[in-house]
Amino acid sequence: MRFAxxxxxxxxxxxxxxxxxxxxxxxxxxGGDVRALRQVSFSLAKNQTxxxxxxxxxxxxxxxxxxxxxxxxxxxxxxxxxAEIATLSGAALKDLRRRVQPVFQDPYATFNPRFSIGSSIAxxxxxxxxxxxxxIREEVRRLLDDVGLDPDLERTLPHELSGGQxxxxxxxxxxxxxxxxxxxxEPTSALDVSVQAQVLNLFKDLRRRYGxxxxxxxxxxPVVGFMCDHLLVMKSxxxxxxxxxxxxxxxPVSAYTRALIRSAPEVSGKKTQPVARQ
Amino acid sequence: MTDHGHAGEGLLEVEGLTIVLRHRHRPPATIxxxxxxxxxxxEIxxxxxxxxxxxxxxxxxxxxxLPDRMEVVSGHARFRGRDLLxxxxxxxxxxxxIALIPQDALHALNPVKTIGWxxxxxxxxxxxxxxxxxATVVGDLLExxxxxxxxxxxxxxxxxxxxxxxxxxxxxxxxxxEPPLILADEPTTALDVTIQAxxxxxxxxxxxxxxxxxxxxxxDLALVSSFCDRIYVMYxxxxxxxxxxxxxxxxTRHPYTRALIGAAPRLAGNPERLPTIPGxxxxxxxxxxxxxxxxxxxxxxxxCGEAPRLDTADGDHAFRCWYA
Numbered sequence: 100m101r102f103a104x105x106x107x108x109x110x111x112x113x114x115x116x117x118x119x120x121x122x123x124x125x126x127x128x129x130g131g132d133v134r135a136l137r138q139v140s141f142s143l144a145k146n147q148t149x150x151x152x153x154x155x156x157x158x159x160x161x162x163x164x165x166x167x168x169x170x171x172x173x174x175x176x177x178x179x180x181x182a183e184i185a186t187l188s189g190a191a192l193k194d195l196r197r198r199v200q201p202v203f204q205d206p207y208a209t210f211n212p213r214f215s216i217g218s219s220i221a222x223x224x225x226x227x228x229x230x231x232x233x234x235i236r237e238e239v240r241r242l243l244d245d246v247g248l249d250p251d252l253e254r255t256l257p258h259e260l261s262g263g264q265x266x267x268x269x270x271x272x273x274x275x276x277x278x279x280x281x282x283x284x285e286p287t288s289a290l291d292v293s294v295q296a297q298v299l300n301l302f303k304d305l306r307r308r309y310g311x312x313x314x315x316x317x318x319x320x321p322v323v324g325f326m327c328d329h330l331l332v333m334k335s336x337x338x339x340x341x342x343x344x345x346x347x348x349x350x351p352v353s354a355y356t357r358a359l360i361r362s363a364p365e366v367s368g369k370k371t372q373p374v375a376r377q
Numbered sequence: 378m379t380d381h382g383h384a385g386e387g388l389l390e391v392e393g394l395t396i397v398l399r400h401r402h403r404p405p406a407t408i409x410x411x412x413x414x415x416x417x418x419x420e421i422x423x424x425x426x427x428x429x430x431x432x433x434x435x436x437x438x439x440x441x442x443l444p445d446r447m448e449v450v451s452g453h454a455r456f457r458g459r460d461l462l463x464x465x466x467x468x469x470x471x472x473x474x475i476a477l478i479p480q481d482a483l484h485a486l487n488p489v490k491t492i493g494w495x496x497x498x499x500x501x502x503x504x505x506x507x508x509x510x511x512a513t514v515v516g517d518l519l520e521x522x523x524x525x526x527x528x529x530x531x532x533x534x535x536x537x538x539x540x541x542x543x544x545x546x547x548x549x550x551x552x553x554x555e556p557p558l559i560l561a562d563e564p565t566t567a568l569d570v571t572i573q574a575x576x577x578x579x580x581x582x583x584x585x586x587x588x589x590x591x592x593x594x595x596x597d598l599a600l601v602s603s604f605c606d607r608i609y610v611m612y613x614x615x616x617x618x619x620x621x622x623x624x625x626x627x628x629t630r631h632p633y634t635r636a637l638i639g640a641a642p643r644l645a646g647n648p649e650r651l652p653t654i655p656g657x658x659x660x661x662x663x664x665x666x667x668x669x670x671x672x673x674x675x676x677x678x679x680x681c682g683e684a685p686r687l688d689t690a691d692g693d694h695a696f697r698c699w700y701a
Contacts, residue, residue, distance in 0.1 A: 154569040155540075261657070262428075291427035291596055296640035296651040303650065318570050321599070325642035325651065348644050362574035364599035366626065366641045 111280060111312050112143040112166065117175035119161055119336075135161040136172065137336040143329075145279075148306070148313045150323030150344065152359065153333035159316045162333075163282055166314075167199060168192070180279070197226065200278035204285035206269035210257040216243075216268045217253025223275030242271040245308070247301060263294035267301065274309060283315045287322065299325060320363040324348060332356045387415035388590050389439070389475075389558055394452035396434055396443065398661065406662035408447060409435045410614045413687070416558060421584055421591045423601035423622075426611030429658055432594050435611070436560045440475050441467020456558070472499045476551035478561040482543035486535040492519075492546050493531030499553045518549040521586075522579060541572035548579065555587065562594045577604050598637055602626050607693075610634050613659050613669040616687065620694035630694070630701035632676045668698070676700050 119136040135158045143149050153159050164170040165177055168184050177184045179195060187195055203209055210219055217239050224235045240250035246267040257265060266286060273281060283302075287295040299322065306313060315326055323330055323344060330347045332340040332355065339353045351357045394412040397405040409431040416422045426432040438449050439461055454461040456474055461467075471477070476499075479485040487495055496518055497511040506514070512531070519527035522545040535543060544564055551559050561580065565573040580591055581604060595601050601608055602622060609619040610631065618631040629635045639652040656673040659665055667682040668674070674681070680699040689695045 154571065292598060292637055293427060293640050293654045296642075296653045299642065300650045300653060320570075321642040321644050324644045325647040345645060358571055360644065362570045363644065364570075364597065364603045365643055366599045366602050366638050 109145050110142050111145045111147075111180055112314075113176070113178045114142070114162075115140050115176045117162075117165065117172050117177055119158075119165065119170070119172045134336050136165070138175070139333075139336070139338055140175075141331050141338065141341055143280075143312055143314065146310060146312055147329060148315065148327040149329045149331060150327035151314060151316045151331045151333060152318060152320060152323060154318065156335065157333040158336040159333055160284070161336075163201070163284055163314075163316060166280075166282060167201060168195060197276045198279045199282060200273035200276065200280070201282040201284060202266070202269050202273050202286050204289055206265045207257055209269065210265070212257055215254050215256060216260070219257075220253075220268070220272045220275050223272060226276055238275070239271075242275060243268075245274070245305065246271045247297070263290055263298065266290065266298055270298075270301065270305070274305065274311075277309070278311055280312045280314065283313065283317075285317050285319075286315070288317065288319060295322075302326065320348070320359060321365060332359065388418045388420075388457060389414075389416040389592070390453075390455045391415070391435075391439070392453045392455075394435065394438065394454060395450050396431070396438055396447055397450050399446045399448070400662075403662060406660070407614055408661050409438075409611075411687075412452070412611075412614075412616055414609050414616065414619070416590050416592055418557070418590055419584060419588050420606050421580065421593060421604065423605035423608040424592060424594045424611065425596065425598055425601050425608060427596055427658060429613075429661070430611040431614040431661075432611050433562055436477075436562060436592060436594055438462070439560070440471045440477060442471075442477070472551075472556065473503050473554045474556055475558045475560060476554065476556040478544075478547050478551045478559060478564045480563040480566060482540060482547050482564075482567070483535065485547055486543060488535055491532050491534055492538065495535075496531070496546060496550045496553060499550065503554055514553070515549075518553055519546070521552065521583070522546070522549045523575075524549070540568055541575065544568060544572075544576055545579070548576070548583075552583065552587070552589075556589065558590045558592065560592045560594065563596070564593075565600070566595075566597075573600070580604075599641055610637070613665075614661060615669060615697060616695075617670065617698070618694075618696040624694040628694070630691075630696040631698050632674050632701070633670050636675075 117136050117139040121133040121135055123131045139162065151159050161170060165172050171185060182191060184195065220239045220242060221235050224238055229235055239253055243250045243252060248264060248267050260268060287298050290298060315323060317323060327344050330342065330344040331338055334355050340347055340356045347356065348360060351360055391412060391414045394409060395407065396409040398408050399405050412435050424432050434443060434447060437443055439454050449462050461470060493515045497515045500506050500511050500514060515531055516528040519531060524530055524542060524545055538546060565576050583589060584591060593601065593605055605622055607621050608625045609616050612633050618625065618634045625634060626638065629638060636654045640654065642651060654673050659669060667684050671677045671681040678700055685697050685699045687695050687697045
C-alpha cells in the first residue's frame with residue numbers, strides 16, 4: 100500500500116504476521132484453543148486514519164490490547180514508531196503509554212466516579228511533568244472548550260454528565276498527554292445518531308488541530324466510511340481484506356466483506372437486501 | 378394459525394395517549410404526549426426516536442408494564458376494538474394478545490432455568506397444556522426461529538447460547554401463544570451486524586408465515602428504514618412524523634426527521650462534516666411553549682410559538698409542523 104506520506108520511515112505502526120493464541124482452560128479444556136490473531140499484517144502511516152471492522156470474536160479487541168501492550172503476542176512483530184512494542188521497558192514503555200491513548204465505548208467505566216472531570220483530565224498533565232496547579236487548571240479548561248464542553252463542567256462528577264458529554268470528556272482526557280495515536284473502540288455506538296454526528300465531527304476537527312493518527316474499531320461500516328481513509332476487515336483472527344476505504348466498500352473482494360456491506364443498514368427509503376443465512 | 382385480519386380497522390389503535398411521571402417534589406413530567414398510532418394486521422411498523430423520546434414507555438403502557446410512578450392520564454389504546462388501558466387485566470393480554478421481545482436478551486432470561494422451560498412458560502400459564510405436549514411445541518418454536526439442533530438444545534441454559542441465539546429464544550417465547558401483535562424493543566442493539574440482519578430476516582419471515590404484526594422500537598433510523606412498512610418518528614414525547622417508509626425517507630416533511638436522516642453517516646459519498654442538530658433534546662419536566670423542536674429547528678418561524686397539531690391532510694403521511 101502507498102499512502103500520501105508514503106515514506107517507510109513515516110510509518111507509525113507496523114504489524115507483521117502478528118499471532119496470538121489463547122490456550123483452552125479448565126479441567127476438560129472444553130473451549131479448546133482460540134486463535135485470536137493469525138498472521139495479522141498492516142501498517143499505519145503518520146496522520147492516517149484506519150478503520151478496523153469485524154464481528155465479536157474477530158480479534159479486533161486482542162489487536163487493540165496488543166498495541167496498548169496490555170496483552171502479549173506469540174509471534175510476529177508489532178512496531179510503534181520503529182520500536183518493537185513487546186520489548187519496550189522503562190522510559191520507552193512509559194513513552195508508549197503516553198503516545199497511544201484509548202477511548203472506549205463506555206467512558207463511564209474508565210472515569211474514577213469520585214474524581215471530578217477536571218481532576219481526571221489533570222492527571223494527564225501531571226504525567227507530563229506539569230505541576231503548577233494554576234497552569235494545569237487553565238490547560239484543562241482549554242481542553243474542555245476544545246472538545247465542545249463548557250469549561251465550568253470541570254467540577255462535575257462523571258455521573259452528572261450525559262453520554263455524549265462523557266465521551267467528549269474522555270476525548271479531552273486522552274488528548275491531555277498529546278498522543279500520536281488515538282485508539283477508538285466503538286466510540287459512538289452507545290450514542291444517539293444526532294450526538295454521534297457531533298462526536299464524529301469533533302474527531303475530525305481535533306485531528307486537524309492536534310494532528311494525531313487514529314485507529315477506529317467498530318462494527319458500524321458507515322462510521323468508517325465517514326471517518327477513515329483505510330479499512331481493515333477481520334474475521335476469526337485473520338485479515339480478510341484491507342485497502343483504501345472507498346475501494347474496499349466500492350469493490351469488496353472477499354465474500355465476508357460483501358456480506359458485511361450488505362447487512363450494514365444505511366438510511367434510505369429502499370429495502371436493503373438481507374443476508375443469506377449461513 | 379388463526380386469521381389475524383380484522384377488516385376495516387387497525388389491530389392496534391392508540392389515540393391521544395399521554396403518559397406522565399409523578400414526582401414527589403416537582404410537578405409531573407410528561408413522558409409521552411398526545412401519541413396516536415396504528416398497527417394493521419400483518420404490518421411491521423417502526424417506532425423510532427432518540428433516548429428519552431418516550432418510545433419504550435409508549436409501548437410498555439400498552440401491556441401494563443409502566444414503572445410505578447408513571448401513569449396514563451389521557452387517551453385510548455384499543456386492541457381489536459377492546460380497551461387496553463381501562464378496566465382490562467394487562468396480565469391476560471400480555472403474551473397471549475400482545476407479546477414483548479425485550480432489549481437485553483441475557484438479562485431477560487432466567488439464568489437458572491433451561492431455555493426450553495422458559496420458552497414453554499407462557500404455554501403453561503395461559504394454555505394449560507400437558508408437559509409432554511409443551512415439550513413438543515417448544516421444540517417446534519425453537520425450530521421456527523432457526524435454532525440449530527433445536528430439540529436437543531432446549532435443555533441448555535441461557536449462558537450456553539450466543540447473543541444471537543438468546544435473541545432467537547426470546548423471539549420463540551414471544552411467539553409461543555401465537556399473539557397477533559409483537560412489540561420488539563431494540564431486539565438487535567447488542568448484536569453483530571450480520572446477526573442483526575438474520576434477526577431482521579426472521580421477523581419478516583415470521584410475519585409472512587403467521588400473519589403476526591410487529592411494532593419495532595428502535596433508535597436506529599438506518600435499520601428501521603431497511604425493513605419497516607410504516608414508520609412513526611418520536612421527538613421529546615411526541616410523534617412528529619409518520620407515514621410509509623417511502624414517505625418518511627424520500628418525501629420527508631418534518632425538519633427533525635430531515636435532520637436525523639442527514640446526521641447518519643453513509644458507506645460512501647459522505648460530506649466532509651456531518652450535519653448536526655444544535656442543542657439537546659428537552660427533558661420531560663421542561664415546560665416548552667409552542668413546538669418542542671423550535672429551539673433546535675433551522676426552519677422555525679413566527680408560527681412556532683404555538684404548538685403545531687399533527688397535520689393529517691396528506692392522508693397517511695402526517696407531520697407536526699407549521700412549515701412542512
